Amino acid sequence: MRYALDVQYRGKNYAGSQIQFEGGKMIEAPTIQGELEKAISTLIKIDESQNNIRPIKTIFSGRTDRGVNALGQVAHFDYDKEIVASDFIYHINEILPDDISVNNLRIVPDSFHAQKSAKSRYYRYELISRRYKQAFDGDIPRIKYPLNIERMQESLNYLLGEHDFSSFKSSGTLNPSKVCFITRAEVERLGDRVFIHIEGNRFLYNMVRTIVGTLLEIEGHQLPAEHMKNVLEAHDRRKAGQTMSPLGLTLMKVEY
Numbered sequence: 001m002r003y004a005l006d007v008q009y010r011g012k013n014y015a016g017s018q019i020q021f022e023g024g025k026m027i028e029a030p031t032i033q034g035e036l037e038k039a040i041s042t043l044i045k046i047d048e049s050q051n052n053i054r055p056i057k058t059i060f061s062g063r064t065d066r067g068v069n070a071l072g073q074v075a076h077f078d079y080d081k082e083i084v085a086s087d088f089i090y091h092i093n094e095i096l097p098d099d100i101s102v103n104n105l106r107i108v109p110d111s112f113h114a115q116k117s118a119k120s121r122y123y124r125y126e127l128i129s130r131r132y133k134q135a136f137d138g139d140i141p142r143i144k145y146p147l148n149i150e151r152m153q154e155s156l157n158y159l160l161g162e163h164d165f166s167s168f169k170s171s172g173t174l175n176p177s178k179v180c181f182i183t184r185a186e187v188e189r190l191g192d193r194v195f196i197h198i199e200g201n202r203f204l205y206n207m208v209r210t211i212v213g214t215l216l217e218i219e220g221h222q223l224p225a226e227h228m229k230n231v232l233e234a235h236d237r238r239k240a241g242q243t244m245s246p247l248g249l250t251l252m253k254v255e256y
Contacts, residue, residue, distance in 0.1 A: 067246030139247035154225035213241035
């Protein structure tokens with residue numbers, strides 16, 4: 001049977017969501033996938049009362065980088081016995097580190113694939129818009145200069161639809177396709193917090209963080225909103241802004 005999991009995590013203490021390999025060997029670094037697979041395998045071994053249970057392998061909806069958070073990550077795994085969801089969720093959360101949790105378990109068709117079946121992914125980037133720091137700001141990036149929300153929204157509007165997002169990719173992008181379809185690009189202010197919401201069918205490596213960096217370049221230099229359009233059409237990473245900290249980015253939801 002195939003099971004799908006809804007997973008939440010804070011990415012600060014992990015080298016990304018995926019187990020990483022170099023030269024055919026696994027890199028010894030903590031990852032969300034590694035902790036999740038270890039916890040599932042431990043839990044199943046306890047239930048089976050055996051020591052030779054095959055380690056569980058998980059497939060995630062997509063990779064999140066070092067430091068990136070998730071409220072709506074999805075992963076699947078195969079196991080040939082029925083699992084009681086309520087018991088599984090309780091016990092696995094007792095095993096997992098405090099900054100990772102499983103919030104739902106469900107049986108899905110064998111044709112379901114957490115990555116390939118996904119139709120869209122929704123990311124949110126959070127900023128603090130305030131000159132001075134406060135004790136509970138945490139790791140959220142703080143912007144000291146004023147932000148023009150109307151201009152930021154005008155800038156984001158240029159990203160809607162299907163485009164070549166080469167200007168917003170980092171060199172680590174392995175997939176040769178640079179075309180993405182963005183269905184939502186919005187900014188909102190709630191008090192001194194600013195949220196940038198971006199949803200699309202796929203994203204390039206560091207794409208959202210570089211879009212936010214370009215928005216802040218526009219705001220910091222009070223450039224016209226059309227600057228975003230010029231950067232997009234340039235297909236040149238050198239034209240875009242900096243890649244922002246991963247600590248403000250959260251994968252909110254994956255749609256199937």
